Each structure stands twice: as structure tokens, then as C-alpha cells.
Amino acid sequence: MANLKQLAQSLGLSITTVSRALDGYADVSAVTRERVREAADKVGYRPNASARRLRKQRAELVAVTLPSDPGHIGPPHFLDMLSGCAEHLAAAGLNLVIAPVPRGESELDICRRFVDGRRVDAMLLVRTKRKDERVEFLQSRGIPFVTNGRTESLMPHPYIDGDGFAGFRAATLRFHAAGHRRIGHIAGPQEYYFAHDRCRGWRAAMEECDLATDLCAEGAPLEQGGYLAALELLRQPSRPTALVCATDEMAIGALRALREVDGGNQISIVGHDDLPMGAFTSPPLSTMRMTGEHLGASFASLLLRAIGGEPAEELQELHVIEFVDRDSHRRPLRAA
Amino acid sequence: MANLKQLAQSLGLSITTVSRALDGYADVSAVTRERVREAADKVGYRPNASARRLRKQRAELVAVTLPSDPGHIGPPHFLDMLSGCAEHLAAAGLNLVIAPVPRGESELDICRRFVDGRRVDAMLLVRTKRKDERVEFLQSRGIPFVTNGRTESLMPHPYIDGDGFAGFRAATLRFHAAGHRRIGHIAGPQEYYFAHDRCRGWRAAMEECDLATDLCAEGAPLEQGGYLAALELLRQPSRPTALVCATDEMAIGALRALREVDGGNQISIVGHDDLPMGAFTSPPLSTMRMTGEHLGASFASLLLRAIGGEPAEELQELHVIEFVDRDSHRRPLRAA
DNA sequence: CTTGACTCCCAAAACGTTTTGGACAATCGT
DNA sequence: ACGATTGTCCAAAACGTTTTGGGAGTCAAG
Numbered sequence: 001m002a003n004l005k006q007l008a009q010s011l012g013l014s015i016t017t018v019s020r021a022l023d024g025y026a027d028v029s030a031v032t033r034e035r036v037r038e039a040a041d042k043v044g045y046r047p048n049a050s051a052r053r054l055r056k057q058r059a060e061l062v063a064v065t066l067p068s069d070p071g072h073i074g075p076p077h078f079l080d081m082l083s084g085c086a087e088h089l090a091a092a093g094l095n096l097v098i099a100p101v102p103r104g105e106s107e108l109d110i111c112r113r114f115v116d117g118r119r120v121d122a123m124l125l126v127r128t129k130r131k132d133e134r135v136e137f138l139q140s141r142g143i144p145f146v147t148n149g150r151t152e153s154l155m156p157h158p159y160i161d162g163d164g165f166a167g168f169r170a171a172t173l174r175f176h177a178a179g180h181r182r183i184g185h186i187a188g189p190q191e192y193y194f195a196h197d198r199c200r201g202w203r204a205a206m207e208e209c210d211l212a213t214d215l216c217a218e219g220a221p222l223e224q225g226g227y228l229a230a231l232e233l234l235r236q237p238s239r240p241t242a243l244v245c246a247t248d249e250m251a252i253g254a255l256r257a258l259r260e261v262d263g264g265n266q267i268s269i270v271g272h273d274d275l276p277m278g279a280f281t282s283p284p285l286s287t288m289r290m291t292g293e294h295l296g297a298s299f300a301s302l303l304l305r306a307i308g309g310e311p312a313e314e315l316q317e318l319h320v321i322e323f324v325d326r327d328s329h330r331r332p333l334r335a336a
Numbered sequence: 337m338a339n340l341k342q343l344a345q346s347l348g349l350s351i352t353t354v355s356r357a358l359d360g361y362a363d364v365s366a367v368t369r370e371r372v373r374e375a376a377d378k379v380g381y382r383p384n385a386s387a388r389r390l391r392k393q394r395a396e397l398v399a400v401t402l403p404s405d406p407g408h409i410g411p412p413h414f415l416d417m418l419s420g421c422a423e424h425l426a427a428a429g430l431n432l433v434i435a436p437v438p439r440g441e442s443e444l445d446i447c448r449r450f451v452d453g454r455r456v457d458a459m460l461l462v463r464t465k466r467k468d469e470r471v472e473f474l475q476s477r478g479i480p481f482v483t484n485g486r487t488e489s490l491m492p493h494p495y496i497d498g499d500g501f502a503g504f505r506a507a508t509l510r511f512h513a514a515g516h517r518r519i520g521h522i523a524g525p526q527e528y529y530f531a532h533d534r535c536r537g538w539r540a541a542m543e544e545c546d547l548a549t550d551l552c553a554e555g556a557p558l559e560q561g562g563y564l565a566a567l568e569l570l571r572q573p574s575r576p577t578a579l580v581c582a583t584d585e586m587a588i589g590a591l592r593a594l595r596e597v598d599g600g601n602q603i604s605i606v607g608h609d610d611l612p613m614g615a616f617t618s619p620p621l622s623t624m625r626m627t628g629e630h631l632g633a634s635f636a637s638l639l640l641r642a643i644g645g646e647p648a649e650e651l652q653e654l655h656v657i658e659f660v661d662r663d664s665h666r667r668p669l670r671a672a
Numbered sequence: 673c674t675t676g677a678c679t680c681c682c683a684a685a686a687c688g689t690t691t692t693g694g695a696c697a698a699t700c701g702t
Numbered sequence: 703a704c705g706a707t708t709g710t711c712c713a714a715a716a717c718g719t720t721t722t723g724g725g726a727g728t729c730a731a732g
């Protein structure tokens with residue numbers, strides 16, 4: 001309610017002493033410190049955030065950009081993640097602001113606004129592209145940041161990502177082991193790192209098994225994109241018997257295509273993300289998900305350590321992808 | 337990159353003039369104004385946010401508290417709403433910070449921290465209780481705020497809410513018109529306004545139809561809560577033939593109970609929220625939802641107007657609830 | 673008695689803006 | 703020709719902290 005000046009005056013002390021008392025410095029006597037603290041508690045004094053931020057040259061804020069294209073804030077637990085991240089940041093005195101991208105502006109514009117206006121101490125980026133201009137900008141400005149997803153940037157930067165390559169390779173090999181030979185891939189837009197990574201995983205497995213890698217169709221990372229891509233694969237002279245889909249949303253679209261074209265239930269399918277909705281599709285959608293508890297806390301920790309100046313190489317987490325087996329990945333395999 | 341002092345020096349002007357030129361004041365000549373603007377653009381000058389905030393005594397921030405109890409950030413479009421709200425606030429120079437409630441702290445503590453530390457110009461509250469201490473606190477401090485959901489506060493405050501009473505009354509009357517006579521209600525925790533409001537709507541309809549209002553069970557606003565409450569109602573000597581559920585999550589839990597107890601498909605059911613998942617349950621869940629496009633924009637607008645000093649009475653929006661008819665509300669009605 | 677160390681406190685500077693209250697010329701009205 | 707007005711500009715104050723660089727006073731050792 002009050003400010004430092006008033007509080008100091010009412011105590012007959014200087015502003016300096018009151019400030020230092022509240023910060024627990026040793027150069028103010030224990031008795032004075034206690035007296036100051038009690039008085040501060042009584043009037044409910046809280047330092048003015050703007051003033052402290054100006055003086056300390058820290059914004060006490062971290063921004064996360066929210067891509068506004070539909071389907072791009074995919075993971076259902078995204079808000080939980082943000083919430084967890086914000087909670088752990090708050091414990092360190094930082095608040096998390098969400099920065100959606102208005103139409104007509106790029107994510108880069110947003111970064112610029114926040115960084116150059118000294119509005120944030122760090123940034124959190126999601127849905128990275130292989131060549132990501134936001135990453136390049138932040139690196140050039142030297143401001144700490146963490147990405148959800150890797151990039152192909154030459155300079156290392158902090159990230160948390162799932163090992164999509166290994167996950168999709170393993171999923172493909174599993175289909176191969178189950179007898180499948182025509183395994184298709186429904187890919188996301190290849191400029192995104194995650195989409196490209198997953199595609200590479202599928203391709204690597206196919207090559208290891210000496211199988212052709214032509215059963216690949218790309219689409220938007222949405223239900224509709226998966227639907228269209230699946231239709232494309234189903235038009236091939238030699239249809240796939242199994243589909244590895246870049247995302248659950250695309251897998252659900254693919255399921256719709258299967259239902260229309262071959263009555264469903266003929267082709268095995270697996271997605272990625274573990275959308276809750278997947279448990280309710282028919283057949284229930286088998287999927288994959290990144291391991292790791294309390295992802296929000298990890299992001300917060302990485303952000304804080306990045307702000308603290310730790311080198312980027314030590315701030316990279318690559319998480320194992322695990323299978324979530326439901327039903328859709330083991331449709332009966334019929335002879336070719 | 338630079339600050340006002342350096343910019344002024346490089347132009348041979350005073351700080352004052354540069355500042356006013358950038359703000360477009362008329363008392364700096366058009367030619368100087370243009371010269372300043374160009375120079376500012378060239379070096380990418382952006383005023384330091386903390387300094388401006390301190391001087392203008394405005395935080396340029398709005399906080400939204402995120403309840404951390406599971407199931408309490410229910411609506412799937414919640415993040416979209418926040419995103420829309422943040423986007424429109426940003427157009428007015430305000431950023432939205434998300435403030436989850438750490439364990440061991442109350443939402444009231446959070447409000448206190450933000451308000452007394454002058455960290456925000458306004459707050460956004462979700463999931464109001466009938467008697468909501470956060471609302472009382474903010475009113476006592478005189479800080480602008482908007483709630484998602486009404487309260488029973490004596491002093492009016494800005495809100496956006498769905499007319500749960502009318503919605504649940506209408507849903508119940510619809511069941512009555514379809515021949516149902518034993519219509520149960522699965523209620524949420526009655527300390528929440530929305531839960532109480534919806535319960536009142538059901539009760540009002542039942543009384544209008546001269547039906548007993550004993551088929552009511554309360555549970556946590558989660559799948560499990562709905563499951564348990566449904567089991568309770570199904571144990572009654574005279575079972576309900578239709579269920580009106582406070583939320584979709586509870587309705588989904590109730591569906592599970594029905595499946596276990598009577599093989600499903602015997603009892604009509606309707607929920608509220610229009611969770612995407614509802615389209616995938618069996619039977620597909622009929623539900624209700626609040627009308628209104630661009631809810632985030634509405635919240636932002638109300639917040640800005642509240643900050644602008646408009647009286648609370650003019651900042652209240654009560655939205656009509658509409659039906660989303662799928663299948664679960666018209667199970668065949670069997671003789672008693 | 674001097675010196676140094678130590679304890680407790682404080683005045684003033686600094687952070688980077690915005691705003692107040694003019695200063696100084698040039699122009700205008702009469 | 704003179705006061706009033708207008709058009710440009712600026713010095714300084716203010717916002718509320720934190721931090722710097724001491725200033726007294728006390729005490730113990732030399």
C-alpha cells in the first residue's frame with residue numbers, strides 16, 4: 001500500500017536502511033531488521049515492481065509466443081505445461097506472459113518487441129522450424145531462450161525435445177517385425193523440425209529393411225491434412241498396410257479416410273502426441289508420446305539456468321519417445 | 337538497443353524533445369519529428385518498458401490466475417480464449433501474464449502479490465465461487481477486474497458468464513416434453529456459482545413440472561465425480577430415465593457408470609461445455625455450450641473498459657446457452 | 673593515544689522514461 | 703513599435719527502488 005519513503009519516515013529510519021533490512025542484509029542490526037519487518041508486514045508493504053525492475057535492469061518476465069495458426073498449439077497438455085512452467089518461474093520471482101501472434105505480424109516481430117523493449121529476461125519458443133528466424137534473432141541479441149523442439153541452427157541453443165527420429169524409427173520397425181512391408185508415412189510440413197525428424201525416422205527404418213520410401217504424403221498438421229494425405233496414399237496402386245502418422249490429429253484424419261475408402265479396420269495406424277481424444281476413436285488410436293514428468297518445471301529450470309549464464313550445450317534435453325498401445329496399430333495383417 | 341539519452345545526443349536534441357517527437361506531440365516541429373523518427377527506426381529504438389511503467393504508474397500487465405486443482409481449467413478452448421484475450425490486450429499495450437497457484441498458496445495470496453506489488457493494472461478471474469474471496473479482495477482494493485462467472489457479491493462487478501440457469505432449465509423441460517418424468521441432476525460442487533446456477537435451473541424446471549427434486553447427486557467436476565454421482569443415482573429405488581450433468585467431464589463419467597450398471601443406452605444424458613471428446617463417446621454426448629464468438633476479445637474489451645473506469649453494471653455479459661445435439665439425449669424412453 | 677576493525681546507519685546516485693513549467697524567437701494584431 | 707500569441711525546444715523533477723561509498727561511533731590491540 002505504501003512506499004519505501006513513507007515506511008522509512010514512519011520508522012524514523014532512512015530509505016536505505018529499510019530497504020536493506022527487508023532484503024536481509026547483515027549490515028543492519030537484528031533488532032532494527034525485525035522492527036522494520038514487523039512494520040512492513042503491518043502496512044502490507046510490497047516493493048513496487050516497476051521501480052525494482054528499472055533499478056535492477058531485469059524485467060522479471062519471460063514471454064512465450066503462441067503460434068496462432070490453428071493446430072499449432074497441439075499438445076493437449078500445453079496449458080498444463082505452461083502452468084507448471086509459470087509456477088516454477090514464479091518461485092524465482094519471474095512471471096510468464098503469453099504472447100499470441102496477431103494476424104499481420106510475425107513471431108519475429110513479437111520477439112523483437114519483447115526483446116528490444118527490454119520487456120523480458122528470456123523467451124520460450126514453441127514449434128521450432130528447422131531454420132528458425134526467431135532463434136537466429138534471439139541468438140544475435142544474446143538474450144537467453146529455450147525452445148520446445150530443436151532447430152538446425154549452427155550455434156547450439158537450449159531446448160527440450162522428443163527424439164522423434166528414434167520414436168518413428170522404432171514404430172516403423174515394429175510394423176516391419178509384425179509382417180508389414182508396405183508401411184506409409186503421413187508427414188507434417190517439413191519446415192518444422194519435429195515433422196522432418198519423424199519423417200527421417202520412418203525413412204531410416206524403411207531403408208534398414210530394404211523397403212521403398214515412396215509411400216510418404218505430406219499435409220497440414222491437422223485432421224484435414226491427415227485425411228487428404230491418407231487419401232493420397234490409398235490411391236497408390238499398391239496400398240500401404242500400415243501408416244505411421246506425424247501427429248494424432250493427422251492420424252485421426254487418416255482414420256476417417258480409411259473408414260471411407262476401405263471400410264476401416266484393414267490398415268494399422270499409429271500417431272503421436274497422445275491426445276486424450278485418441279482413446280475414443282474407433283479403433284482406439286495407438287500413439288506415442290514424449291516421456292518426462294513435469295515438463296513445465298524442466299522448461300522453467302532451463303530458462304533460469306540460461307538466464308544464469310550456463311552454456312547452451314548443458315541445457316539440452318532430448319527425451320525418449322514411448323509407445324501408447326491401444327488398438328489401431330494391430331489391425332489384422334492380410335495377405336498382399 | 338539504445339536509450340533516449342544516446343539517441344538525443346546523436347541528434348543534438350534534448351531528451352524531452354526526442355521523447356515528445358516519438359509520442360507525436362504537436363509542440364515539436366514536423367521536420368524534427370520526422371528526423372527523430374527516422375533515427376529511432378534506424379537504431380531500432382524502443383522505450384525501456386520498466387522505465388515507462390514506473391513513470392506512468394501503470395504496469396501494462398494483466399494477470400489471470402490459473403486454478404491448479406485438476407479439472408478446473410476445463411473448457412478445452414480455454415487456451416484459445418486466453419490467447420485471444422492476450423492478443424486484444426496487446427493491441428492496447430497490455431500483456432497477459434498467467435499466474436498459476438502454487439501448492440500451499442491460495443488464489444487470494446496470488447492476487448495480493450500482484451495487486452500490492454503494483455504488478456498489474458487489472459486481473460482476470462476464472463471459476464468463481466458464489467462467495468469469492470478474490471472478488472472481495474479486489475473490490476476492497478479498488479483494482480479493475482473481470483471474472484469468468486458470476487458471484488453472489490453484493491457489489492456488482494464485471495463478468496462474462498453463461499446463463500446456466502436458463503440452459504439447464506430448458507434442457508430439463510426438453511426431457512420432460514419428451515416424456516421423461518424421473519430426471520436426475522449430476523451437480524458440481526455447490527460453492528461454485530456455475531454449479532449452483534445449473535442446479536437451480538434443473539430444480540426450477542422440475543418444480544414447474546411438479547416433479548420431485550430428490551434425484552440430485554453432487555460430485556467433483558471430473559470424470560470420476562460424475563461416475564460416482566451417477567452410481568449413487570442408479571442405486572435409488574426408482575432410477576432416473578434421464579440425466580442432466582453439470583459438465584461434460586461428469587457426463588462422460590456418468591456414461592461409464594451407465595455402461596457398467598445397465599449396459600448403457602437406457603438412459604438419456606446431456607452435459608455442458610462441448611468438449612471435443614464428447615463427439616467420440618458412445619453414444620456421442622449431447623451437450624450445451626455458451627454462445628458467443630471471440631470470447632477472448634470480449635474479456636479483453638471488458639478489462640480495458642474496466643481499467644478505463646466504466647461502471648461495473650455496464651460490464652456484465654450473460655450469454656445464452658445453446659444445445660449441441662448429438663445422440664446421448666434421445667435414448668429410447670422405456671415404460672416405467 | 674593512535675590505529676584499525678567492526679557495527680550500524682545514511683545521503684546521494686542511478687536506472688530510463690514522461691511530464692511540468694518555462695525559455696527564447698519569431699510572428700501577429702493594433 | 704509594443705504587447706500578445708505562437709511555434710520550438712529544453713532543464714529539471716518525478717516515479718520508487720537498489721546500490722555505492724562512505725560517516726559516525728565503539729572497541730580492542732598496539
